[in-house]
Amino acid sequence: MKIGIAGAGLAGRLCAFYLSHKGYEVTVFDKASHPTDPVAAGFTAAGMLSHIAELESGDENIYNYGVRSLSLWKEIVPKLSEPVELHYKGSLMLAHRGDEGAAARLISLLQAKAPADQQPTKLSLEQLREQEPSISGPAHAWALQNEGHIHTRQAMYALYTSCQHTHWHWQTHVKKLTPHTIHTETETHSFDWVIDTRGLGARELKFANAHTLSCQNVRGVRGEVIWLQSPNLNLQRPIRLLHPRYRVYLVPRKPDILFIGASEIESEDRSPISVRTTVELLTAAHSVLPELAEARIIHTETNLRPALIDNFPRIEQEEGLIRINGLFRHGWLIAPAVVEDALKLFN
Numbered sequence: 001m002k003i004g005i006a007g008a009g010l011a012g013r014l015c016a017f018y019l020s021h022k023g024y025e026v027t028v029f030d031k032a033s034h035p036t037d038p039v040a041a042g043f044t045a046a047g048m049l050s051h052i053a054e055l056e057s058g059d060e061n062i063y064n065y066g067v068r069s070l071s072l073w074k075e076i077v078p079k080l081s082e083p084v085e086l087h088y089k090g091s092l093m094l095a096h097r098g099d100e101g102a103a104a105r106l107i108s109l110l111q112a113k114a115p116a117d118q119q120p121t122k123l124s125l126e127q128l129r130e131q132e133p134s135i136s137g138p139a140h141a142w143a144l145q146n147e148g149h150i151h152t153r154q155a156m157y158a159l160y161t162s163c164q165h166t167h168w169h170w171q172t173h174v175k176k177l178t179p180h181t182i183h184t185e186t187e188t189h190s191f192d193w194v195i196d197t198r199g200l201g202a203r204e205l206k207f208a209n210a211h212t213l214s215c216q217n218v219r220g221v222r223g224e225v226i227w228l229q230s231p232n233l234n235l236q237r238p239i240r241l242l243h244p245r246y247r248v249y250l251v252p253r254k255p256d257i258l259f260i261g262a263s264e265i266e267s268e269d270r271s272p273i274s275v276r277t278t279v280e281l282l283t284a285a286h287s288v289l290p291e292l293a294e295a296r297i298i299h300t301e302t303n304l305r306p307a308l309i310d311n312f313p314r315i316e317q318e319e320g321l322i323r324i325n326g327l328f329r330h331g332w333l334i335a336p337a338v339v340e341d342a343l344k345l346f347n
Ligand SMILES: Cc1cc2nc3c(=O)[nH]c(=O)nc-3n(C[C@H](O)[C@H](O)[C@H](O)COP(=O)(O)OP(=O)(O)OC[C@H]3O[C@@H](n4cnc5c(N)ncnc54)[C@H](O)[C@@H]3O)c2cc1C
Pocket: 006, 007, 008, 009, 010, 011, 012, 029, 030, 031, 032, 039, 040, 041, 042, 043, 044, 045, 046, 047, 048, 049, 172, 173, 174, 175, 197, 198, 199, 200, 201, 202, 222, 223, 224, 225, 261, 262, 303, 304, 305, 306, 324, 325, 326, 327, 328, 329, 330, 331, 332, 333, 334
């Protein structure tokens, strides 16, 4: 069976990985110039696998997809042909004195939504110091025991190199997509099934909204991130700073990189990071990790999350065509399970 995939972002690569391992002949088209050209949102993402923290804005579906995907990543990563950092050391939520109101509201929301065995655990400052000696400053801390994080750039590359029987067409803009057919600028390709994982590239389409029965286009939500290099910092797990105005998270990457993210702005502007976001992210990071004063800013990046109006993902299917879109800020958290559901008919 021949499968054509439009879009080699996270969803497209996972589809190619699953299907090629089942022995299908897979062809992938992407407008990016090469496999590591960071056009797709997946390259920019922090890779937080935060099924509990995301209950703040997510619903039961996001949570359940997240829990299933945590197990799926544990199966996928060992099968990849390149090493990928995947950690399940939990994550921490921190709040400064004075920000108790915002923190208390969020923690009680998570307590109400999370099952009994996934509840946030309050840590004393001593317990916090034992877990993460470099953190200093916050007055309150909670542990989210079962959360994880994945090295997104390593995983994007490893998914690409680990697909068997797969033909990759880079620098190839998909102009039109119909059941069984992908039209590029110069050619028309026929397949038994076509999968549309173009994210924002599918903006001409209307996706059904199950709640309002209306239809909606995909939109981009701007996210800006900063990479710091700090050789002496020994952070073991991701941390989130609960702040009344904005959320900031910090994710360690080996050997000495700290990833700080991310803004969430209703805009499709992909221009470089703003001064405002830079100041907010760095101030927040420095307020819990004073050692960062001597860290070096080595990289900044901006990208767009593909989102539908309710910020929930969609799988749509008709004979010869599957569409997966709307992964928004949850792609790494939920994509393995979303893709598994979308591809059920190939089982
Ligand atoms: C700053 C930031 C931080 C994030 N942090 C996290 C996180 O910590 N945890 C988490 O779970 N998620 C996170 N995400 C979200 C996650 O990255 C996305 O949900 C996910 O990457 C979306 O994947 P996708 O494959 O659906 O879409 P995309 O990544 O947008 O991929 C679409 C692909 O289609 C290609 N394409 C588009 N149009 C065409 C066309 N016409 N022809 C050919 N190719 C085309 C594009 O080049 C691209 O490669 C973050 C995102 C951002 C931006």
